[in-house]
Amino acid sequence: MKSKVFKAMEIIENDASIFERKIITKNIADLPDGEILIKVSFSSLNYKDALSSSGNRGVTKNYPHTPGIDAAGIVEESSSDLFNEGDKVIVTGHDLGMNTAGGFGEYIRVPADWVVSLPESLSLRESMIYGTAGFTAAISVHKLIGSGVNPEDGEVLVTGATGGVGSTAISILSKLGYEVIAATGKLEEKEFLQSIGAKDIIDRKELDDASGRAMLKGRWAGVIDTVGGNTLTTAIKSTKYGGSVTCCGNVSSPEFSSSIFPFILRGVSLFGIDSVQCPMKLRKEIWSNLATAWKFDHLDHNVHEVTLDELSDRIDMMLSGKHVGRTIIKHG
Ligand SMILES: NC(=O)c1ccc[n+]([C@@H]2O[C@H](COP(=O)([O-])OP(=O)(O)OC[C@H]3O[C@@H](n4cnc5c(N)ncnc54)[C@H](OP(=O)(O)O)[C@@H]3O)[C@@H](O)[C@H]2O)c1
Numbered sequence: 001m002k003s004k005v006f007k008a009m010e011i012i013e014n015d016a017s018i019f020e021r022k023i024i025t026k027n028i029a030d031l032p033d034g035e036i037l038i039k040v041s042f043s044s045l046n047y048k049d050a051l052s053s054s055g056n057r058g059v060t061k062n063y064p065h066t067p068g069i070d071a072a073g074i075v076e077e078s079s080s081d082l083f084n085e086g087d088k089v090i091v092t093g094h095d096l097g098m099n100t101a102g103g104f105g106e107y108i109r110v111p112a113d114w115v116v117s118l119p120e121s122l123s124l125r126e127s128m129i130y131g132t133a134g135f136t137a138a139i140s141v142h143k144l145i146g147s148g149v150n151p152e153d154g155e156v157l158v159t160g161a162t163g164g165v166g167s168t169a170i171s172i173l174s175k176l177g178y179e180v181i182a183a184t185g186k187l188e189e190k191e192f193l194q195s196i197g198a199k200d201i202i203d204r205k206e207l208d209d210a211s212g213r214a215m216l217k218g219r220w221a222g223v224i225d226t227v228g229g230n231t232l233t234t235a236i237k238s239t240k241y242g243g244s245v246t247c248c249g250n251v252s253s254p255e256f257s258s259s260i261f262p263f264i265l266r267g268v269s270l271f272g273i274d275s276v277q278c279p280m281k282l283r284k285e286i287w288s289n290l291a292t293a294w295k296f297d298h299l300d301h302n303v304h305e306v307t308l309d310e311l312s313d314r315i316d317m318m319l320s321g322k323h324v325g326r327t328i329i330k331h332g
Pocket residue numbers: 046047048132133136159160161162163164165166183184185186204226227231247248249250251252273274275276318321323324
């Protein structure tokens with residue numbers, strides 16, 4: 001096993017129980033066991049990374065820790081038949097960056113069954129512009145399509161529209177011919193949202209129903225919700241007969257309430273989306289779609305490429321809800 005040092009962001013809990021972010025030097029001998037050692041070219045910033053970077057024990061139990069739930073790079077050592085030295089690969093989800101040292105370091109070591117080969121028509125950089133956010137958006141779109149929501153069925157609502165999941169969902173849906181309505185708390189980002197394919201933009205306040213009614217006028221053929229809370233409650237109440245709703249996130253709240261009526265009177269379906277343990281067969285299919293038919297022209301639009309040293313500011317922006325688009329981290 002090689003002994004080599006590399007740069008990484010380390011989250012350290014100090015004596016006053018305050019979590020600090022430091023850029024430190026680590027040794028690859030200190031990485032966890034695993035069949036595949038990867039030299040990371042790019043990582044990306046997700047909401048979960050922002051939580052891990054601020055000491056959230058719901059995401060990361062033990063500190064010091066290197067976050068980064070996404071990594072794309074080149075295999076440097078492999079003891080598995082599945083991958084060879086020099087292969088370009090992607091790792092997202094599983095335990096990467098949660099309790100396993102993640103992509104905010106220049107090297108990761110992981111089990112072979114966490115690793116996906118980079119599709120031919122995607123660069124390592126592009127794969128991290130998608131990252132877990134884009135991958136999750138794509139699973140959500142896959143669910144909507146699989147549940148029978150077609151472009152001709154009507155408007156599809158995307159919440160948390162300027163976020164990583166929301167903005168990628170808008171881009172994919174629009175590329176596939178859906179009429180997308182973007183719900184945002186940042187109305188000043190209207191032009192950006194239109195440029196990525198939103199037909200119309202609504203204030204997220206419009207999705208905060210307090211009427212107490214079990215159902216509202218049916219508007220949405222489909223919904224991709226990324227925020228949870230009363231936004232999700234309101235979206236379910238406003239979904240048309242036979243429509244589908246996906247939920248993946250909880251930036252607004254992990255709680256939501258609903259009567260049974262949208263489900264039994266309108267046949268509405270609610271799908272939970274999990275990117276972490278997504279089975280390998282679906283994982284490969286989703287990455288293949290992202291590399292081909294679902295790849296949109298403006299993938300590089302509103303991407304902030306930073307170094308490890310510049311990452312902390314972007315994490316703070318995400319924690320304060322001011323982050324727009326995607327942040328990717330370029331190593332070395
Ligand atoms: N289930 C999974 O496998 C999975 C995978 C990836 C992400 N997620 C979850 O999905 C969610 C979105 O992730 P992301 O990477 O897109 O995060 P992000 O880039 O930080 O975007 C979240 C967006 O939500 C909106 N928002 C922020 N605070 C809000 C509030 N208090 N109420 C309502 N909306 C608010 C903002 O958009 P606007 O200002 O445009 O409204 C913000 O840009 C997170 O909860 C994340 O943990 C889950």
